[in-house]
Amino acid sequence: MTSADILAPRLPSPLEEVTDDRFARHGVRLLLKRDDLIHPELIGNKWRKLVPNIEAAAGRPVLTFGGAYSNHLRATAAAGRLLGFPTVGVVRGEELAGRPLNPSLARCAADGMRLHFVDRPTYRRKAEPEVLAALVRAAGAEDACVVPEGGSNAAAVRGCRALGAELRGRADVVAIACGTGGTLAGLAAGLGAGQRALGIPVLKGGFLAGEIGRLQAEAFGGRRGRWSLDERFHFGGYGRTTPELDAFAADFEERHGVRVERLYVAKLLYGLLELAREGDLGRDVTVAAVVTA
Numbered sequence: 638m639t640s641a642d643i644l645a646p647r648l649p650s651p652l653e654e655v656t657d658d659r660f661a662r663h664g665v666r667l668l669l670k671r672d673d674l675i676h677p678e679l680i681g682n683k684w685r686k687l688v689p690n691i692e693a694a695a696g697r698p699v700l701t702f703g704g705a706y707s708n709h710l711r712a713t714a715a716a717g718r719l720l721g722f723p724t725v726g727v728v729r730g731e732e733l734a735g736r737p738l739n740p741s742l743a744r745c746a747a748d749g750m751r752l753h754f755v756d757r758p759t760y761r762r763k764a765e766p767e768v769l770a771a772l773v774r775a776a777g778a779e780d781a782c783v784v785p786e787g788g789s790n791a792a793a794v795r796g797c798r799a800l801g802a803e804l805r806g807r808a809d810v811v812a813i814a815c816g817t818g819g820t821l822a823g824l825a826a827g828l829g830a831g832q833r834a835l836g837i838p839v840l841k842g843g844f845l846a847g848e849i850g851r852l853q854a855e856a857f858g859g860r861r862g863r864w865s866l867d868e869r870f871h872f873g874g875y876g877r878t879t880p881e882l883d884a885f886a887a888d889f890e891e892r893h894g895v896r897v898e899r900l901y902v903a904k905l906l907y908g909l910l911e912l913a914r915e916g917d918l919g920r921d922v923t924v925a926a927v928v929t930a
Contacts, residue, residue, distance in 0.1 A: 640720055641688045646675050649803040652925065655893045663913040664920030668808055669895065670927045672800070678719065681929035682813075682820040683712035685800055686793035687784075691716060693792055694782035698723035700773060702763060702786040705730055706741045706876065708930060709787050714750035724750040725778045727763070731756040751776075789819025794826070794856035800927065801827020801834070801862070808832065808925035810918060812909055814839050814901035815866070816875070818849040820929070825862030826853065833863040837908040839901055840875045843868060870908035876900060882907060898930040 651671040660667045672681040679687060691699065699717065703710035703726060710726045717724035726745055734754040738746060746752060753776040755763075762768040764785070773779060784790065801824045804811050811828060815821050815836040825834040838845050846866055853861050872882050878899050886903040890896060897903050905926055912918050 641684075641691060641716075644676055644679070644719060646679075646684060648675060648799075650675050652804070652807060655895070657892065659910055660913050660924075663916065663918075664922065665909075665913045665918055666923045667909070668923060668925040670800075670804060670811070670925050673896075673898075673928045673930055678715040679712050681927075682797065682800075683709065683788065685797045685823070686788035686819055687712060687716055689792040689796040690782065690784045690788065690790070691720065691722070694722065696722055698725060698778055698781040699784055700725040700727065700776060700778045700781035701784040701788070702727045702729070702760070704728070704876075705733055705739055707786075708741075710745050710750065711741055711748075713784070713788075714745040714748035717750065718748040723781075724748075725776050725781060726750045726752050727760075727772055727776060728752055728754045729757060729760040730754060785817075787817035787819060789817040789822075789852060791852070791855040793819045794823040794852050797823025798827035800824045803827075804925055805829035805832070807923070809922040810835055810924045811927065812837065812905060812924060813927040814905040814929060815845060815849075816840065816901070818845050819852055820927075821864060822849045822852040822856065822861075824927070825864035826857055828862050833865070836864065836866045837870050837905045838866060838868050839871050839904050841868070841871045841873070867908060867912065870904050870911070872904060878903070885910075895928070898928075901930050902926075902928055 653669045655667050657667055675684045701713050714724050731754050797820045810833055812835040813821055815838045821834055821836040872879050882903050885907050886897040886899055
């Protein structure tokens with residue numbers, strides 16, 4: 638038993654079939670892997686990525702990174718409150734210091750997270766050893782366990798391998814929206830023979846394939862599983878939506894009674910429907926979409 642087991646996570650997370658004629662007419666059976674139901678505050682891939690890092694921290698403070706609306710910062714702060722360890726959030730945007738906190742950062746602070754704001758050029762260099770060491774010192778967290786932005790490191794990737802294992806034999810294609818790529822890296826490693834993982838990046842830039850490869854090399858010593866990316870469905874980049882995407886998400890919610898988070902899950906489901914229409918998923922296939930938020 639780990640310290641996080643006292644939070645009673647719902648694992649394996651539910652796998653639900655949705656009947657949707659838009660997919661069915663193209664020979665695609667759609668399942669939803671409801672990682673959003675794992676825990677009310679540490680939902681989805683946040684649970685799978687954070688818990689291994691929390692265990693490694695062994696009660697030490699955890700310092701991590703994120704933007705002003707970061708779900709990862711909120712989940713880390715909530716974990717600290719629930720499990721009783723200190724948290725420090727390094728926030729992108731020095732101009733935010735001294736201003737009223739937005740609802741996301743206010744929730745982090747209410748959960749006990751100490752916030753440290755840095756300018757954007759420094760934040761972009763946070764992975765450089767000297768810059769990272771200076772940030773940790775400036776935040777007064779020299780004894781902290783440092784977790785990267787989005788929680789994606791080798792420990793997190795190995796934690797996400799369980800997601801793939803839960804879906805072995807259950808679908809031909811397992812699809813997930815990607816931010817930092819850590820969940821896809823672990824998911825692909827956990828799937829069985831004949832299955833493939835598909836990532837829908839929510840950021841633009843074309844850098845994610847290399848990052849996933851790097852994470853798999855750190856976690857497993859090399860590439861694992863069959864995986865690919867389709868980078869067409871970011872809708873302008875992270876944090877951005879369009880009226881078309883909002884309308885699609887609202888329609889999906891009305892059809893199936895499932896809340897569709899806009900920044901990740903809506904882009905995933907929209908992309909899957911387009912791929913079904915294009916025939917890229919194949920016919921007579923079962924696709925599992927991971928609901929991460």
